[in-house]
Amino acid sequence: MHQNQRTNNGHGGHHRPDILTRTHQQVTAEVLNRTFKTSPTFWMIALVLALLVVLGVVGFIMRLGDGFAERLPWGYLAAGMGFLLTTAMAAPVVSILPRLVKGHWGRPISRAAEMWSVVGILCTLLMIPLLFVLPSAEGRKTIWFMSQVHQNWPPLAPWGWQIISMAGFAMLGLALLWVGAIPDLATARDRAPAGARKGWYDRLSIGWEGTNAQWRRLRAWLGLLGGLYLIAYVGLQFMVSSDFVQSFVPGWKDSVFPGWQAVNGFQSGLAVMLLTAYVLRRWGGFKDYIFLEQFWAMGRLLLPLSILFFYFWASGFITYWYGRMPAEHGVLLLTQFGPYLGIFVPIMFLNFILPLGLLIWNRIRKSILGPTLISLLVITGTFLDKIRLYVGAFSVPNEQLKNEMLEVIPATHYPDIADVFMLVGVLAGAILLYMLASRLFPILNIWEQKEGLVLQTVRPFLKTELKVVAKPD
Amino acid sequence: MANASILGVFKDVDSAVAGADNLNAAGFNDFEVLSGSPYPEGAFGEKPPRHKLYVFPLIGAMCGFTVGLLLTAGTQIAYPMVTGGKPILSLPPMAIISYEGTMLGAVLFTILGVIFESRLPRPRLGLYDTRITEGYIGLFVTAPEEQIARAEKALRDGRAVDVKSTLQRARARG
Amino acid sequence: MQERIPVTEKEVNEDLLKPVFTTPIWWWVAVAVMATGVAAAAGAAGFMFVNGTGVEGINRPVMWEFLIVNFVFWVGISHAGIMLSAILRLTQAEWRRPATRAAEVMTIFSLGTAALHPMMHVGRAWRIYFEFPYDFGRGIFPNIRSPFVWDPSAIFTYLTSTVLFVYVAMLPDLAIARDRSTGWRHTMYYVLAMNWRGTPRQWHLQTVAGILLSSIILPIFASVHSIVSWDFGMAIAVEGWHSTVFAPYFVIGAVWSGVAGVITLLALMRWLFSAQKYIRPEHFDGLGRLLSVVGIGWFYFTMMEICFSLYSLEPSEIAFRHLQLMEWPFNMLFVLFVTTGFFIPVALFMKKSVRRNVAAMFWISIFVNIGMWLERYMIIIPGLMRKTGLPFSWGSHSPSPIELIIVTGSFFAVALGLLVFSKFFPLIPLSDAKEGEVLRAEIQVGKVRVPAIVRE
Structure with a gap:
């Protein structure tokens, strides 16, 4: 097997649709070219998005008129925050996971995944007004149960810890993005025309030269930050989903709920990345970099995660259904079978039944369009799910908050024009931030691509041709 | 005209490909490859099954x-006993x-399917060589009797270490 | 970097069939010891059947004791076995190769042993048929709304699937054994191998079947331990049990303890069968990396369980947690449980040098399972002791010798099963090892050769 080696780095003149056929220089030039030059269409889209963000701000100002005495008007804004947290903020996992298991498929999309962490800035901003409607932990059931036993312990709970963890998480995401990009920023520094852009690259690449020691340190940092990001994500979902959803509904004591939200996050983060990869391939000009392999790998992950989405839900549901205590009954009625049944059923279809029913087919899973379309379903389902949970929980009035159980099931709360404006603004803001970040950071990970060129090759084997991938220790 | 079978045993993969x-x-396009370990698909130029x-x-x-x-x-309908208010x-x-x-049904049928689609159990092992499970490769041809000699030549020209055929067996017996 | 010696198919056959065809003295000694232990457990169970379940240490309200703890423990061990094999097949992890069959076979024996426990526990093991809808004559049927009916259905499905999976995946190895054996063994392998010949079609179907069956068995695996957890979680009587996280919590705990069990088994196989060439440090490395992630995940669920039980500050819940975390001897056991079951293993799994040290991995894996046995104990026994918030109906539990003998015997039973199996069938899959050799490659980068793998 060792003789007759043919490498794929462009010299063989051998083209396969599933492997990168570029030299190192070509990769650098192509990716940087797309970072330095911006098409007018791009700015047009950015302008439209910016206008939508302005619309969102208008909606927010309209909402401010309602004040912070009642939680109900803020439900949809909270759902927007929950949606970003469960989708965009989970997308970097798609970069962390392949690195962890030494899979090569993550290389072309790792930067695109990490860049979604810029949405953390927006998430932190969104949380600030919501803190004003978060009641104190006093006298109600919450994860800050210690404050019932000892006065004001831990200090700052719940508000301080919420914003600290959200902002900290956003910073962690940015750190992951930045550290992973240092070698590429250095490459950009060396090639950027003199000017403000070059100055930025110079500062951000902190004197990277690519020595062996620097590479070793980079890898160690990436491993550490990646592991921390995973853990912190699950932790943040615990904080946000238990404090901003569960604790508002009396009698809701659901230990699997934060885990379920995290799983939904991994599922939706993957869906976001499928969509991003499709956009980059179709309209971003990276047809020769992002292949079927990436979609296939993500499709294969989306299937078990969609099953897990159902499994975590079922685990909570059956315990409540079987327990049949009035408090449990009230929770099931509010979140699932009462005012929000009309979106609960579509959610189950969009997040579980359709992905399962479609992705089990080899022909759909192993395609580019199949997983992409399914990811659209999943993202829609997650959006509805956050509305169901956050708006449902926010609709519980203050006087019920300290009860043992829900005495009255609140009616469905429909969005008004301000809510629609805000939600549109939130979505547009997330995409706009992402687009702006792509003007600074090369959207394809140049150094990981180059590493992949060295570690993957195609060799003839008897009568067939096979891909050989390295699995370094 | 009756069919006969012939099996050529090759020491390594390269000679088997030859x-x-x-x-x-x-x-002879319709031959079978017998091997003791799985090779990547298409390694012998065979079509994917x-x-x-x-x-x-x-x-x-x-x-x-x-x-x-x-x-x-x-x-439950036959024995309707209410428990736990359900x-x-x-x-x-x-x-x-x-x-x-x-799930049980799926597993049982899959197992049956694997056995059926692997064409197992075979009534008889047929022409075989125990060295195949030792790394040797076997090429197995079934053809009309008069073509067997041609097949044998093809196999021997490909550096087969051993060639067995049902014809020889029949001759030895007769 | 781990040195890998290329081996020929012939060598693989000789090395891996040797433990099957030759029987050293230690094997007989081990079998004798194990059989004695199993016989003692059977005697204890018989004594219990004759004298009633009162000979166990049960004492109201603690009516579920060591047999149930042990039941959950063995179901847990059985789980990771096949999960490991299935998940690694699906992800095409190269380091699965020597571990798959051992993991699957461990599933069979530990699941069988586990299933015996509730039967013994209820005291009338011969009435097990009550679990099945058989009584069409009188029209009396089991109550399917009870988790105790879900449980046998799940275990039955799981056990059947695993046995069949092991068999189908073993067909190529049976053919190899057929070609190299004589006498009654030859007849046995001949019949079992169903005249397998090794055509590309058959090999292709092996691969497809491996993936297909793995993906069917994984959801079964998740359902079985979820259902076991619902034996506890469905009840509202015991405060600490009625937790929605129980299903995933039990499943990940099962993975944690079961994969550790696979490490124990692999280390033993490496030493006993001199399989150093096939079970290499890199395999332990892979398992250790997997386990460090699983361990952290498991700890998260443990935290969720405790956090949300205190969430509403109910008196019965507080009484239970106080007993579990603060009162002697459970505080000591709790500390022991989190150190052996989490902190020591996860901290050590982070270090590559530890992950590649077989002896260290062996002992750590035993630590994990000590911790995980204690985990089940900490959930079941203190939970029942503080079943209600009313102190007058609190109780205690002290194990009786009968329970202890049965629990010890269960370990002997699983070991005996594995020992006997290894005399009839190879525990390391030969064809998988050979395929690994075929697909092995290297990529030259400058002055180093990086190990690589051929992908289709």
């Missing part, structure tokens, strides 16, 4: 689900047992 090429050149294994678990799952559903619903036909428990039935 033998396979010879067979193809001699017009067509099979319908994916249908089996689906049928099995449907059967299992039906049985599970009938069993849970039927027994309805007689409670969907979640029925779903759990039907789910187990579905």
Whole structure:
């Protein structure tokens, strides 16, 4: 097997649709070219998005008129925050996971995944007004149960810890993005025309030269930050989903709920990345970099995660259904079978039944369009799910908050024009931030691509041709 | 004209590929490769096998689900005892047992499918060489008797270490 | 970097069939010891059947004791076995190769042993048929709304699937054994191998079947331990049990303890069968990396369980947690449980040098399982002791010798099963090892050769 080696780095003149056929220089030039030059269409889209963000701000100002005495008007804004947290903020996992298991498929999309962490800035901003409607932990059931036993312990709970963890998480995401990009920023520094852009690259690449020691340190940092990001994500979902959803509904004591939200996050983060990869391939000009392999790998992950989405839900549901205590009954009625049944059923279809029913087919899973379309379903389902949970929980009035159980099931709360404006603004803001970040950071990970060129090759084997991938220790 | 079989045994993969090429050149396209370990598909220039294994678990799952559903619903209707304030036909428990039935059906049918699609059990082992499970490669041809000599030549030209055929056996016996 | 010696198919056959065809003295000694232990457990169970379940240490309200703890423990061990094999097949992890069959076979024996426990526990093991809807004559049927009916259905499905999976995946190995054996063994392998010949079609179907069956068995695996957890979680009587996280919590705990069990088994196989060439440090490395992630995940669920039980500050819940975390001897056991079951293993799994040290991995894996046995104990026994918030109906539990003998015997039973199996069938899959050799490659980068793998 060792003789007759043919490498794929462009010299063989051998083209396969599933492997990168570029030299190192070509990769650098192509990716940087797309970072330095911006098409007018791009700015047009950015302008439209910016206008939508302005619309969102208008909606927010309209909402401010309602004040912070009642939680109900803020439900949809909270759902927007929950949606970003469960989708965009989970997308970097798609970069962390392949690195962890030494899979090569993550290389072309790792930067695109990490860049979604810029949405953390927006998430932190969104949380600030919501803190004003978060009641104190006093006298109600919450994860800050210690404050019932000892006065004001831990200090700052719940508000301080919420914003600290959200902002900290956003910073962690940015750190992951930045550290992973240092070698590429250095490459950009060396090639950027003199000017403000070059100055930025110079500062951000902190004197990277690519020595062996620097590479070793980079890898160690990436491993550490990646592991921390995973853990912190699950932790943040615990904080946000238990404090901003569960604790508002009396009698809701659901230990699997934060885990379920995290799983939904991994599922939706993957869906976001499928969509991003499709956009980059179709309209971003990276047809020769992002292949079927990436979609296939993500499709294969989306299937078990969609099953897990159902499994975590079922685990909570059956315990409540079987327990049949009035408090449990009230929770099931509010979140699932009462005012929000009309979106609960579509959610189950969009997040579980359709992905399962479609992705089990080899022909759909192993395609580019199949997983992409399914990811659209999943993202829609997650959006509805956050509305169901956050708006449902926010609709519980203050006087019920300290009860043992829900005495009255609140009616469905429909969005008004301000809510629609805000939600549109939130979505547009997330995409706009992402687009702006792509003007600074090369959207394809140049150094990981180059590493992949060295570690993957195609060799003839008897009568067939096979891909050989390295699995370094 | 009766058919006969011939088996060429090759010491390594490269010579087996040469033998396979010879067979193809001699017009024997429908030969079988026997190996002691799996080789990547298409290694011997063979076509990817067509099979319908994916249908089996689906049928099995449907059967299992039906049985599970009938069993849970039927027994509860036949013996309606209310427990824990739950309805007689409670969907979640029925779903759990039907789910187990579905999966059991899927596994049973898949196993049957694997055995059937592997064309097992074969009534007789047929021409075989125990060295095949030791790393040797076998090429197995079934052809009309008068073509066997041609096949044998093709195999030997491909540096087969050993060639066995049912003709020789018949001759030895006769 | 780990040195890998290329081996020929012939060598693989000789090395891996040697433990099957030759029987050293230690094997007989081990079997004798194990059989004695199993016989003692059977005697204890018989004594219990004759004298009633009162000979166990049960004492109201603690009516579920060591047999149930042990039941959950063995179901847990059985789980990771096949999960490991299935998940690694699906992800095409190269380091699965020597571990798959051992993991699957461990599933069979530990699941069988586990299933015996509730039967013994209820005291009338011969009435097990009550679990099945058989009584069409009188029209009396089991109550399917009870988790105790879900449980046998799940275990039955799981056990059947695993046995069949092991068999189908073993066909190529049976053919190899057929070609190299004589006498009654030859007849046995001949019949079992169903005249397997090793055509590309058959090999292709092996691969497809491996993936297909793995993906069917994984959801079964998740359902079985979920259902076991619902034996506890469905009840509202015991405060600490009625937790929605129980299903995933039990499943990940099962993975944690079961994969550790696979490490124990692999280390033993490496030493006993001199399989150093096939079970290499890199395999332990892979398992250790997997386990460090699983361990952290498991700890998260443990935290969720405790956090949300205190969430509503109910008196019965507080009484239970106080007993579990603060009162002697459970505080000591709790500390022991989190150190052996989490902190020591996860901290050590982070270090590559530890992950590649077989002896260290062996002992750590035993630590994990000590911790995980204690985990089940900490959930079940203190939970029942503080079943209600009313102190007058609190109780205690002290194990009786009968329970202890049965629990010890269960370990002997699983070991005996594995020992006997290894005399009839190879525990390391030969064809998988050979395929690994075929697909092995290297990529030259400058002055180093990086190990690589061929992908289709």
